[in-house]
Amino acid sequence: MEIPENVKKRLSIPAEEHFYAGHTACQGCGASLGLRYVLKAYGKKTIFAIPACCSTIIAGPWPYSALNANLFHTAFETTGAVIGGIEAALKAKGYKVKGEDGIMVVGWAGDGGTADIGLQALSGFLERGHDAVYIMYDNEAYMNTGIQRSSSTPYGAWTTNTPGGKMHFLEKRNKKKVIDIVIAHDIPYAATASVAYPEDFIRKLKKAQKIPGPSFIQLFAPCPTGWRSPTDKSIELARLAVQTAYFPLFEYENGKYKINMPSTKKEPKPIEEFLKLQGRFKYMTKEDVEILQQWVIHEWEKLKKLAEVFG
Amino acid sequence: MKYKPIRKVVSGNYAAAYAAKHARVEVVAAYPITPQTSIIEKIAEFISNGEVENLQYVPVESEHSAMAACIGASAAGARAFTATSAQGLALMHEMLHWASGARLPIVMVDVNRAMAPPWSVWDDQTDSLAQRDTGWMQFYAENNQEVYDGVLMAFKVAETVNLPAMVVESAFILSHTYDIVEMIPQELVDEFLPPRKPLYTLTDFDNPIAVGSLGGPNDYYEFRYKIEKAMDDARKVIKEVGKEFGEMFGRDYRQMIELYRTDDADFVFMGMGSLMGTVKQAVDVLREEGYKVGAAKVRWFRPFPKDELYELAKNVEGIAVLDRNFSFGQEGILFNEAKGVLYNTNAHPIIKNYIVGLGGRDFTVNDVKKIAENMKAIIEKGELDVEVDWYHLKR
Ligand SMILES: Cc1ncc(C[n+]2csc(CCOP(=O)(O)OP(=O)(O)O)c2C)c(N)n1
Ligand code: SF4
Numbered sequence: 185m186e187i188p189e190n191v192k193k194r195l196s197i198p199a200e201e202h203f204y205a206g207h208t209a210c211q212g213c214g215a216s217l218g219l220r221y222v223l224k225a226y227g228k229k230t231i232f233a234i235p236a237c238c239s240t241i242i243a244g245p246w247p248y249s250a251l252n253a254n255l256f257h258t259a260f261e262t263t264g265a266v267i268g269g270i271e272a273a274l275k276a277k278g279y280k281v282k283g284e285d286g287i288m289v290v291g292w293a294g295d296g297g298t299a300d301i302g303l304q305a306l307s308g309f310l311e312r313g314h315d316a317v318y319i320m321y322d323n324e325a326y327m328n329t330g331i332q333r334s335s336s337t338p339y340g341a342w343t344t345n346t347p348g349g350k351m352h353f354l355e356k357r358n359k360k361k362v363i364d365i366v367i368a369h370d371i372p373y374a375a376t377a378s379v380a381y382p383e384d385f386i387r388k389l390k391k392a393q394k395i396p397g398p399s400f401i402q403l404f405a406p407c408p409t410g411w412r413s414p415t416d417k418s419i420e421l422a423r424l425a426v427q428t429a430y431f432p433l434f435e436y437e438n439g440k441y442k443i444n445m446p447s448t449k450k451e452p453k454p455i456e457e458f459l460k461l462q463g464r465f466k467y468m469t470k471e472d473v474e475i476l477q478q479w480v481i482h483e484w485e486k487l488k489k490l491a492e493v494f495g
Numbered sequence: 496m497k498y499k500p501i502r503k504v505v506s507g508n509y510a511a512a513y514a515a516k517h518a519r520v521e522v523v524a525a526y527p528i529t530p531q532t533s534i535i536e537k538i539a540e541f542i543s544n545g546e547v548e549n550l551q552y553v554p555v556e557s558e559h560s561a562m563a564a565c566i567g568a569s570a571a572g573a574r575a576f577t578a579t580s581a582q583g584l585a586l587m588h589e590m591l592h593w594a595s596g597a598r599l600p601i602v603m604v605d606v607n608r609a610m611a612p613p614w615s616v617w618d619d620q621t622d623s624l625a626q627r628d629t630g631w632m633q634f635y636a637e638n639n640q641e642v643y644d645g646v647l648m649a650f651k652v653a654e655t656v657n658l659p660a661m662v663v664e665s666a667f668i669l670s671h672t673y674d675i676v677e678m679i680p681q682e683l684v685d686e687f688l689p690p691r692k693p694l695y696t697l698t699d700f701d702n703p704i705a706v707g708s709l710g711g712p713n714d715y716y717e718f719r720y721k722i723e724k725a726m727d728d729a730r731k732v733i734k735e736v737g738k739e740f741g742e743m744f745g746r747d748y749r750q751m752i753e754l755y756r757t758d759d760a761d762f763v764f765m766g767m768g769s770l771m772g773t774v775k776q777a778v779d780v781l782r783e784e785g786y787k788v789g790a791a792k793v794r795w796f797r798p799f800p801k802d803e804l805y806e807l808a809k810n811v812e813g814i815a816v817l818d819r820n821f822s823f824g825q826e827g828i829l830f831n832e833a834k835g836v837l838y839n840t841n842a843h844p845i846i847k848n849y850i851v852g853l854g855g856r857d858f859t860v861n862d863v864k865k866i867a868e869n870m871k872a873i874i875e876k877g878e879l880d881v882e883v884d885w886y887h888l889k890r
Contacts, residue, residue, distance in 0.1 A: 253703050273551070278549070
């Protein structure tokens with residue numbers, strides 16, 4: 185579809201589409217929106233590496249692809265290593281990588297492929313300093329294999345291997361703070377983002393493009409299928425995750441922390457507002473909710489402190 | 496020979512490193528493991544001395560990532576190389592399938608080392624042979640010269656048929672033993688091995704592609720067939736490349752099974768890798784003693800040289816298969832393959848399996864002589880004593 189110039193000018197995110205209709209994501213899928221935004225930000229001069237995850241399916245089976253960009257599907261745990269190899273090859277061949285007009289090498293992996301099985305390769309990628317961007321889309325469980333817990337699943341969540349039931353066998357650990365592990369690698373740029381805030385996400389993608397070295401973005405991406413939530417509530421949920429400070433948006437740039445949202449002045453909304461729209465939290469007791477709320481506040485205070493001291 | 500070779504006294508590992516350099520590899524991603532380490536150290540040295548251009552060295556955090564990085568690099572069009580051994584190769588296993596499935600001509604040197612436990616750093620072929628179904632071609636080197644030549648040929652074959660290839664050398668016996676290697680001047684290597692022309696590349700942004708996506712039951716089968724077709728084509732390519740190598744550099748590799756004094760042999764010893772050097776020496780000794788024996792060195796295990804084995808088996812009364820490896824619950828792996836090939840033919844010499852040298856156990860000319868005596872007795876009697884003989888076992 186041709187977009188008139190005057191409309192284009194008013195748009196706050198790029199009008200170009202490089203993510204085709206006809207992809208095979210579920211309705212309301214946050215991950216697919218995320219991919220669309222990445223393609224808007226980077227355009228077609230991009231090489232993606234996508235490991236085993238929902239996005240393998242979203243991108244489509246052979247001989248199709250929903251992405252108007254080059255794409256290498258790879259093994260579950262290898263994203264960090266594969267983008268490192270691609271970047272090395274481009275450099276050996278004399279291509280410009282990253283920057284305004286360089287080729288963008290993008291790792292696009294789920295929370296399982298990042299926080300769990302792929303953590304080692306992610307660490308290697310960050311530590312070696314490749315010029316590429318790693319995006320973890322966080323839907324807080326293994327969705328592709330049918331909703332099992334990952335270490336990014338929050339406390340109190342139902343998944344198929346933390347099913348609740350008579351023994352209250354729910355997820356009992358807090359969400360792993362992957363971004364903190366990433367930052368510990370002392371990389372130039374890391375950020376959280378959300379599909380509910382596309383301008384913020386695209387701004388961060390553009391920043392990651394300009395800054396040399398490895399960048400990491402953890403993107404909050406609701407999954408109605410796995411979260412047992414209405415398909416039209418994904419954006420609302422993603423926004424609530426930010427407003428409750430459950431998933432605050434911030435940037436880490438050369439040692440400095442900056443909170444983008446929610447406001448550090450206002451009290452975050454109660455966590456119940458985020459929980460109540462999702463079937464996955466229905467087994468939580470009042471005490472469970474309190475435990476999760478305490479964790480959220482604790483982490484939020486910690487982040488505020490970091491922004492204050494290292495802002 | 497039409498050229499002046501550069502003679503260097505080098506270890507098997509250094510021979511591998513020089514070959515990678517002469518092949519003008521563009522990306523090396525590797526992780527250290529004894530006894531492979533000095534290959535990548537040497538390559539790092541080439542870089543630090545400014546002896547190579549455009550070589551990106553990726554010091555990854557594991558072998559799994561080493562292969563993954565090579566896969567990324569190769570998919571992006573680069574000539575990629577790595578080296579490993581035993582546990583490292585086992586850790587790579589999953590990625591070996593990705594390399595062949597994505598039709599990437601990566602070349603890797605595997606230094607044959609025994610698998611733990613118990614920990615062992617010595618020679619044993621089970622690590623590489625356990626990868627036989629991954630779609631990788633496998634070349635077994637007898638000596639340091641063959642390591643060097645093997646890497647150069649492997650790249651050429653791999654890039655012709657678009658499958659990855661492994662060059663296998665034995666732990667310490669080759670990896671750390673110094674020997675004269677005749678190296679080829681760079682211009683001639685360049686002539687033999689021009690820059691890679693990738694089957695596809697991730698850098699054509701006007702015609703983007705997706706590699707490695709889901710292949711349903713309607714397509715997957717054909718993808719497998721195409722790998723087998725490429726393997727089959729490789730037989731011809733290997734012979735051509737081996738012949739060309741011989742014409743250019745004086746060492747002819749057209750035989751996938753190198754035959755040594757087999758013409759009038761009653762029976763032959765068949766095996767792979769460095770132990771065949773010992774066997775050839777033993778053949779000379781045995782010939783002096785009146786034994787009509789020969790040696791058949793399997794150079795390429797994948798693709799398996801079926802026809803050459805058949806031609807050999809037709810003309811001998813017995814084959815002693817020497818396996819420095821074992822497939823538990825069955826038998827030596829080369830033995831197993833050889834029997835499999837011959838079953839549906841009319842060539843049925845007595846064929847016996849000797850398990851030798853596992854985990855670096857010494858295997859000497861004397862051992863070959865004992866095996867010869869045993870083979871002779873079996874052939875005279877016309878029946879096997881045992882099919883699989885754990886030759887060194889302390890009883
Ligand atoms: C080595 C290996 N183990 C297990 C799997 C099976 N597997 C495929 S996708 C997946 C879960 C992916 O979860 P995540 O990374 O969170 O992405 P999502 O599916 O949620 O988008 C698993 C366990 C695999 N492909 N490879
Ligand atoms: S299961 Fe969830 S993440 Fe996967 S495609 Fe469906 S909505 Fe998206």
